[in-house]
Amino acid sequence: MLNNISIGQYFPGDSIIHKLDPRTKILFTLMFIVSIFISKGFLCFFLIAAFAYLCMRISKISLKFIVRGLKPILFIVAFTFLLNLFLSSGDDVIVKWGVLSITFTGIRNALFMAVRLILLVTCTQLLTLTTSPIQLTDGLERLFTPFKKIGFPAHELAMMMSIALRFIPTLIEETDKITKAQKARGADFESGGVIKRVKAMIPLLVPLFVGAFRRADELAMAMEARCYRGGTGRTKMRPLTYRKADYCAFGISFMLLLVVIALNILNVF
Amino acid sequence: MTWCANISVMGFEDMKEAIISAKDLSFRYEGKESYAVDHVNIEIEKGSFVAVLGRNGSGKSTFAKLLNVLIEPTEGEISVCSLQPKTEDDAFAIRQKCGMVFQNPDNQMVATIVEEDVAFGCENLGVAPGEIVRRVDWSLRTVGMEEYRKAAPHMLSGGQKQRIAIAGVIAMLPEVIVFDESTSMLDPSGRQDIFDLAMRLNKENNVTVLWITHFMEEAAKCDRVIVMDQGRVKMDGTAREVFSDPKKIEKFGLEAPDMAKLAEALRKEGLDLKDGIITVDEMEVELCRLLSKI
Structure with a gap:
């Protein structure tokens, strides 16, 4: 998939x-x-x-x-x-x-x-x-850098965007896994009216969110372990x-x- | 005979300087009564390959986080590469000297492209762009992932992702790498790969390795094994010393390597096996020796 x-x-x-x-x-x-x-x-x-x-x-x-x-x-x-x-x-x-x-x-x-x-x-x-989305993010970060002086979080936004892009496939994969696991336990995502189907999503969304928060926690730690401390003093491998x-x-x-x-x-x- | 060999190895190690030293190092999570790491005194020599063993909740991962200043000690002192984490800048310097590879390969990759992820640490350190490219090239070559430099992380296998994580760490040119159960989510072949890679970095690049694990087979191949339980160091010595007594190690919720258990069982049946057999190779040699006697 x-x-x-x-x-x-x-x-x-x-x-x-x-x-x-x-x-x-x-x-x-x-x-x-x-x-x-x-x-x-x-x-x-x-x-x-x-x-x-x-x-x-x-x-x-x-x-x-x-x-x-x-x-x-x-x-x-x-x-x-x-x-x-x-x-x-x-x-x-x-x-x-x-x-x-x-x-x-x-x-x-x-x-x-x-x-x-x-x-x-x-x-x-x-x-x-x-x-590519990542180039776009880079470009936007650099374009908005002058606005840092008035407190615009250019680097932080760009970092958020690239992390989001990085984790979309991972989270889709996880959704797929949870869906299968819940189906194996007899969950029914396909039949019934709108309300019933939305309700059926709860056992899918709860583990997904819990997992996402855990991931965020671990990722923050991994980033810190690799000396991340915000945009100040940071260089780029391929500066624009x-x-x-x-x-x-x-x-x-x-x-x-x-x-x-x-x-x-x-x-x- | 093996004992003598150990003495000489230990003697040699003692001469080297300690790269990590912990004095009464303790850590207690907020709201908990007991210490997660309880007055640990340890010195780790430069260039050694040390396994830290322990069951879940034994405090081994907390110990790893203390080394990297991801958490600050409640009591006691820690010094890494003769740096003590007194200020934010010290912590920054320590994290550069002491890299860390985590358990879940997915949750430690930041970028959408492999080479960007490898560069992440260097970028944070403020390394010049040309130098970053050189270091990324070198680290990807070292971990054998050059052909994946433009790949997306989610297309890689768990073992490959861990290789990339290692590349990201070695690009920062650390002196110590802490592997915090880095192989526990991998399949056996991936596990072996990552362990061999860590071994190679230790031998060829003189990186000190702290290998936190609960796989005995891996620990059996390390220079030194530290067993932790309930936040304390319970055993500390060569793999042979630690594993030669399967009963003792089982007390700490661990299982001795298969060969140590087999040797114990065979000895009970009256076979005259020498002490300290922990790997398949050693068992093979010993059994052949016995067979040739018959």
């Missing part, structure tokens, strides 16, 4: 984009998101989509992965689409049906919102598909460094943002 569990949706590869510094990719994605939010027209969207497609090709990720990642938000997209379609106000009514009416503005707004949502998710997916490609990526993403702003100002749709 667990032999090749993958956390997140990281798609390993060795393209230029994969090798970029995680901080670059996070900031790049932020630029992307800002560009999408300030875009007022479809031309901007077309530009951004073309750019995202280019990134996708460079990182050798197939469209299949992106589409698969879009599935969970399909409902929200459809919902926003329908809301905008029927509830937008405008004079250019095409069909009127009681309080509901479809207008040209409505169709435009609905399409606009749907495309915006899809683009947003696609861009963030490009980040998570090309960056910006390289040429990172500066190029910054430049490109900044240009994209500028072009989108220019298009907006010029009102070219």
